[in-house]
Structures are given as C-alpha cells and as structure tokens.
Amino acid sequence: MACTVTLLAHTPDPDALVAAAARLCYRDTAAADLLKGEEEKLSRGLIEHLWTSGHLSTFEHVSFTFGVDGLSRVASHQLVRHRMASFSQQSQRYVKMDGGEDVVVPPSVAAVPEAADIFRRQAQAAHAVYQALTAMGVPAEDARFILPHGWETRLVLTMNARELHHFFRLRLCRRAQWEIRGLARLMLAECRRVAPVLFEKAGPSCIFGPAAGTGPRLCGEARPCGRPYRDMEDLLAGEEAGPAS
Numbered sequence: 001m002a003c004t005v006t007l008l009a010h011t012p013d014p015d016a017l018v019a020a021a022a023r024l025c026y027r028d029t030a031a032a033d034l035l036k037g038e039e040e041k042l043s044r045g046l047i048e049h050l051w052t053s054g055h056l057s058t059f060e061h062v063s064f065t066f067g068v069d070g071l072s073r074v075a076s077h078q079l080v081r082h083r084m085a086s087f088s089q090q091s092q093r094y095v096k097m098d099g100g101e102d103v104v105v106p107p108s109v110a111a112v113p114e115a116a117d118i119f120r121r122q123a124q125a126a127h128a129v130y131q132a133l134t135a136m137g138v139p140a141e142d143a144r145f146i147l148p149h150g151w152e153t154r155l156v157l158t159m160n161a162r163e164l165h166h167f168f169r170l171r172l173c174r175r176a177q178w179e180i181r182g183l184a185r186l187m188l189a190e191c192r193r194v195a196p197v198l199f200e201k202a203g204p205s206c207i208f209g210p211a212a213g214t215g216p217r218l219c220g221e222a223r224p225c226g227r228p229y230r231d232m233e234d235l236l237a238g239e240e241a242g243p244a245s
Ligand SMILES: Cc1cc2nc3c(=O)[nH]c(=O)nc-3n(C[C@H](O)[C@H](O)[C@H](O)COP(=O)(O)OP(=O)(O)OC[C@H]3O[C@@H](n4cnc5c(N)ncnc54)[C@H](O)[C@@H]3O)c2cc1C
Pocket: 081, 082, 083, 084, 085, 163, 166, 170, 171, 175, 176, 177
C-alpha cells in the first residue's frame, strides 16, 4: 500500500484565527470581538509580518490532525522524534499483523527486479515465521520481533502550525530520508488546502531560509545536498512523490 495522509480534523479557519490572535497583540480590540470582520487581505499582511518577525507563538493556536496509513516503521520511528506533536500508533501487541505483504518496498529496491524479488521473498518468509509463532501460542507482541523494520503502520498525529513549519523545514529537505519526505509533502498539501496563507512559506531552508524571517535560499545544512529546490512548485511536483509500496 502506498502511504496515504488524511486530514482528519483542524481548527476552523486557521488563517483567520492566527491573524486574530496577532491583532490582540497589536491593537486595542476586545478578545471577544477578534474574529468579527476578519478580512482575508488583512490576515495575509499580518501573517506575513508574523512569519518575517518570528512572532510564531501565534501559530500555536491552530492544530491539524492527520491519519496516516501505509508508512513503514522505519519512517514512523523518525516521525515520533518530533516531541511537540501528539501521536497514537497502531499497536503490534493488540493488532495481529495478518497481511503477508504489508511491507514498504523502497524505490531503490523496487527499481531492480532481482532486488525486489529477494526483498519480497524475505519479507514473506519473515511473515510466515510470525504466523507460525502465533499459531504455536507465542503472543503477537513477541512474534512481531521477527517482522522487518519496513513493516507498515498506521498513526494519528496532531501538530500545531508552528511545529508543522518546523517539521516541514527539516523533513522536506532533500537531506531527510525519502519516505518521511514523501509523508511531509502529503501533509503540506493538506495544510495548504485549508490554510493557504499560513503555509505559504512552509518548506525547506533552501527555499525559505533556516528559520522564519531569515531570508530565502539559505541552506541550514552542514552538508548541503547540492540540489536546492527552485521553488515550492518544484518541490511539490518532485520526483519522489511518495513511497513505493
Ligand atoms: C536529516 C535528519 C537526519 C537525522 N539524523 C539523526 C540521527 O542520525 N540520529 C538521531 O538520533 N536523530 C536524527 N535526526 C532526528 C533529529 O535529531 C531530531 O530528533 C528530529 O529531527 C526532531 O527535531 P526537533 O528536536 O527539532 O523537533 P521537535 O521534537 O518537534 O521539537 C521542536 C523544537 O522544540 C524545541 N524542543 C523540543 N524539545 C526540547 C527540549 N527537550 N529541550 C529544548 N528544546 C526543545 C527545540 O527547539 C526543537 O527544535 C535526524 C533528523 C533529520 C531531519
């Protein structure tokens, strides 16, 4: 299965809410009236100012909850390192891993028929041992030790917009691993759909700089990839549109 991302829920009207929170800082408006008459044009100007000046606590008022299917445990292990996010992950203790082919095949493996064949056969063999162990009464939580690291998982995760900007800066960079980069690309597309202003400048440092407001095209990597993205269109239409399955 190819990795899929579903935006399960988000704070209503995220652009307007962030702009409203900023207005409280800059104007003498009653908090109760902040969302009245919020205009898109004014929101855009305010959000650009917040991003440029690094006033990013305002981005924390809106959050986004994603459902993820078909991600490998290799990538989920990297994903859960993001401590500002909240996660719920499918348990391999309580859910039996019944699908014999539920393993993510890296594109580099899929591209070489012989490699793909060895890979698949080995994954199937590991799964057959898993099935045999559970049939002998070994608990699923112990039988799972034999499953490959690339086994698929499901998660629900929630991040606020500030953490999402941070996540996209790190994980859309070409130096990030291909699968988590594909996941970040799918998540960004969802964010841009419902909060186009808030996420207009979300992306890697080669496009937007190593931190909010630092200026574009400044790679923050100690070892740059040497292939900076031209712009977001280039990134979103990238060659690594998502993990192979
Ligand atoms: C290309 C790449 C390669 C990597 N390689 C490795 C590797 O080889 N080995 C490895 O172990 N990890 C690796 N990582 C993971 C990396 O070290 C981070 O754990 C991960 O990217 C999460 O980033 P973060 O801590 O900034 O984010 P989050 O946990 O989401 O935190 C967001 C921000 O909150 C602040 N923050 C959060 N918690 C604390 C805290 N306890 N104290 C102070 N400030 C805090 C920091 O400013 C942080 O940047 C890699 C990451 C990338 C992108």
